[in-house]
Amino acid sequence: MSTPSTPTFRTIDDLPADSRVLVRLDLNSPVEDGEPQDNRRFERHARTVRELADAGHRVVLMAHQGRPGRDDFTSLSGHASILADHVGRDVDFVADTYGEEALAAIEALEAGGVLLLENTRMCDEELPEEPPADKAATEFVRTLAPRFDAYVNDAYSAAHRKHASLVGFPLALPAYAGRVMETEYEANTAIARKEFDGPVTMVVGGTKATDVIGVMDALGDRVDRFLLGGVAGELFLRAAGHPVGHDLEGTDLFDDQWEANHGTVESVLEARGEAIHLASDLAYEGDDGERAEVAVAEIDEKTDAYLDVGSGTVDDYEPLIRESDAVFVKGALGVFEDERFADGTVGVLEAIAETDCFSVVGGGDTSRAIGMYGLDEDDFSHVSIAGGAYIRALTGEPLPAIELLRRADDAGA
Numbered sequence: 001m002s003t004p005s006t007p008t009f010r011t012i013d014d015l016p017a018d019s020r021v022l023v024r025l026d027l028n029s030p031v032e033d034g035e036p037q038d039n040r041r042f043e044r045h046a047r048t049v050r051e052l053a054d055a056g057h058r059v060v061l062m063a064h065q066g067r068p069g070r071d072d073f074t075s076l077s078g079h080a081s082i083l084a085d086h087v088g089r090d091v092d093f094v095a096d097t098y099g100e101e102a103l104a105a106i107e108a109l110e111a112g113g114v115l116l117l118e119n120t121r122m123c124d125e126e127l128p129e130e131p132p133a134d135k136a137a138t139e140f141v142r143t144l145a146p147r148f149d150a151y152v153n154d155a156y157s158a159a160h161r162k163h164a165s166l167v168g169f170p171l172a173l174p175a176y177a178g179r180v181m182e183t184e185y186e187a188n189t190a191i192a193r194k195e196f197d198g199p200v201t202m203v204v205g206g207t208k209a210t211d212v213i214g215v216m217d218a219l220g221d222r223v224d225r226f227l228l229g230g231v232a233g234e235l236f237l238r239a240a241g242h243p244v245g246h247d248l249e250g251t252d253l254f255d256d257q258w259e260a261n262h263g264t265v266e267s268v269l270e271a272r273g274e275a276i277h278l279a280s281d282l283a284y285e286g287d288d289g290e291r292a293e294v295a296v297a298e299i300d301e302k303t304d305a306y307l308d309v310g311s312g313t314v315d316d317y318e319p320l321i322r323e324s325d326a327v328f329v330k331g332a333l334g335v336f337e338d339e340r341f342a343d344g345t346v347g348v349l350e351a352i353a354e355t356d357c358f359s360v361v362g363g364g365d366t367s368r369a370i371g372m373y374g375l376d377e378d379d380f381s382h383v384s385i386a387g388g389a390y391i392r393a394l395t396g397e398p399l400p401a402i403e404l405l406r407r408a409d410d411a412g413a
Ligand SMILES: Nc1ncnc2c1ncn2[C@@H]1O[C@H](COP(=O)(O)OP(=O)(O)OP(=O)(O)O)[C@@H](O)[C@H]1O
Pocket: 205, 206, 207, 208, 209, 229, 230, 231, 248, 306, 307, 308, 330, 331, 332, 333, 334, 335, 336, 337, 362, 363, 364, 365, 366, 367, 385, 386, 387, 388
């Protein structure tokens, strides 16, 4: 595993006075009934936005929400009001990314004003992932960049994506790191550099299963044991021969994609079998609407959608956590947003909070469970607001958007 070097980012302290700044945040949030749910990302990014506005800069914000085709792919209008509450200032919103309406709103912005543009992923050129030079050549970047003096990237948690708003603008404008970018980078790469005396444990769950398979593969000997749950855990249970795994709306992990993925899952299971701990029981919604549990060994037909690991699994995982010197959490072990299916996620988090091991909880969705169930953030060493970027940092993989910030700095652009 390579160890990332410490970059000397230019930060918002280095911005020239009265700048027109284009700022990339990561406000990607859980969405319920079409509405974004408040979470740490708003609170943490608010600090950057407030500092920029208080300094008298004109602040235009870009962010994304969800992925096209999924239920959480929504407008950012709701995000603007949540952010405004955290910043303590008005945050205007324009339902446009770089068309006439957006340009007029940018032009009208006064010193200290804050404007949020529409979901970047509604702009065709934002996706797919392409080399930075190609992204810098898009209409999106070429239209917006000349309207600004500087680009600030605060979206650490999206820095693994080669999207136009993340890798195109740093080639077109002087680029700076926001406060979230600075603190997340420092904490998450410290993890990669730190040596631990005892076992290193990683709790792996959540829904972004294909993302985590490769990471588990890459982590190699760095992690002594993986404790699995969530949809990611079901993929491994399926690879181990158990008939589980129902697809969530908009995903296809267990049908067509299974053909493409099962080889990798099986080879990770074979190579790291002793380190991988799978759920011994699972929870589902019984006929009476209550939580019901079943031992994995007794599942002989694929009938139920499993929404949490069972209580026996939590009992298996707790002692493994207690004897760990470091625990990293990526993804929830169940649908903790529903109290009936929170036991796995909360049980594991409580066990971590009770130990004095070095602990990091990553994942924008998962870290929400800490506040929801009355856990104290101070009982964890670091609560990251990053998901995929955090786990990539753990493996020492460079994050393209951060490499560009550093390069921009080295070049003195
Ligand atoms: N068995 C399951 N079925 C359906 N959803 C599940 C299951 N287990 C966990 N989840 C969901 O996983 C989500 C959290 O995992 P996710 O993959 O989104 O990762 P994250 O790291 O927390 O977030 P992000 O990558 O967005 O920062 C929770 O919202 C939870 O409801």
